[in-house]
Amino acid sequence: MEKLIAKARWYRLIPLAFITYSLAYLARANFGFGAASGMAADLGITPAMSSLLGSLFFLGYFFFQIPGAHYAAHNSAKRLIFWSLIMWGGLATATGLISNVNLLIIIRFMLGVAESAVMPAMLILLSNWFTKAERSRANTFLILGNPATVLWMSILSGYLVETMGWRWMFILEGLPAIIWAFFWWRLVEDKPAAATWLTEPEKQALADQLHAEQQSLKPVKNYTEAFRSRTVILLSLQYAFWSIGVYGFVMWLPSIIKAAPNMSMIETGWLSSVPYLLAIVGMLGASYFSDKTLNRKVFVWPFLLIGSLAFYGSYVLGTSNFWLSFGLLTLAGGAMYAPYGPFFAIIPEILPRNVAGGAMALINSMGALGSFAGSYLVGYLNGYTGGFGASYIFMAGSLLLAAVFTLLAVKTKPATYQSKLAVNPA
Template identity: 35%
Template structure:
């Protein structure tokens, strides 16, 4: 669908293809989250989710300058085609070679490691509550709270992600290629934030606090970066890096918390519901951000305040989710 996007000839065709892209992409997230749950016990899961989601900043570090370079000599159609071909050349071969649903299905896992993983996860599932069916997913207040948190985060993240190149170009007054290189820097910060916040969350077991901390850093840094503006360009770019780092660093603790909300038998449906409805915020953020920028005569301040408010509100709502992992004084996790 990404490649086909480069060949559309009308607005209606573009909407259709982008919708189909979303349908194809939507199933990937919950499927991999469930698969990671088969590989890592609860005490390692926040960091595991965080490390996996580092794929987003890594891809952005590569494609930000690449996209700027392609657009410097061609157009958006060529951009879609070239970058849409990458999964066929890189992702698909690696997936078929390495991916396995469970440790018992992977030939490259040692017997000792396989037994440790499966014993730890079996012990967790032995004490887990039973679910009668997917109806329990829709009845769960915790699942709906997580939907709201994810929806608010996606408003802020996608708004920031879409408008960040415009903001950088406004601040630096540089061309596409230079903006692409600078735009890669925030994703370096995001990669570190994902790993570090996931590691801390696994040690503390207090997922809500780690989601809130990431949202607080993102919201404050985003507004501050716009207020600083041209006066201190280096400081402004640093603040943008912190904003993007915080806007992604929530991921590991958030999905670790989500993975505790439902029994394994219906977990895929719960994660899929959170992902599907929460991602609707990805439409709201860029749309409202663009409207506010137009209404303010091109100023990004009102957009930044709106996106920051959504991120901060998401962090506050997360405190209502009772999904933290308890750690007793003896170091045992539950």
């Protein structure tokens, strides 16, 4: 019976979460292709304004994380994500219709607001369905929507920009979220108790498993107490610096590649997709072994350190060898993504359900600030220096600090909770 429970959960929920997060990531990441094409010339966007527009998303993303997580935890993650899908799909499509840079500023900020609750709401939803021994993998399959989307988006966006222009790229890549919202509403339930495809004994077995895990955690009264936790504070700082590297990379990689001699947008799209192939492999491997050992820390900080060293190596090479420099950027991109599953499994294992969602939202909101800084400052440094060396050093230093904060924040110790019901994933 346990195996039947696992198979039903994995194939019914994970594809839906993956597609939803993929569409969210598509709406935020394709701006890099608009910026690398004719968008700036058409709208009269300066390099400094382009950096601001790329980063404004994360400012809107920052402000509504915790309220969104609170609503998802105490009301309905399903309902919140449904309306978010419609909002961000509409805003992403509108990006291709405007001709005024002031409207674009508003759209970029509101797009961040619309997507702000998706990540914490999804993590809360998955924590209602998957046990401690499965959580890193469940989180990874969710967040795989990030690199997997950038992989195919990089190829598709390159072709759309080249053949139809940047406006149609935004329009055609925004509409699917609106359509998908209605599939999401029909197919997802907030908790196992509402699922018609589980039997009552199956529901009870999973509920007992999750309840036993909660009983092993020290009670925490409220968000204030949780937010004062040393681990939560350090992980918030860690995620802020980590996100500087990730989003500096995601937003500006197309521009970095396009700057190479005789590089077309189609070639830029294909090359921009390569780091995300490595990212997918790294994420699956790290999450699998993290769940097997229940050791989260050792599958986080080493990858961040590798990413830091790869950025520094690319800086040392400069423009002397494009392909070797690109290989190091590919390594940096893959290493930065690999730890996401283990990282987001940490908080539900140290904080009880009543505050875990809020703590994850706080950490994610600090990541949004890091993302804002990364996407803005990397673009600013590229424009100010006329090259990419300074931004490589900036991203390398940020990832190094993230690795250090991970070592300080997470204690490595044997798991204190042993599952009473072995619910194995398919």
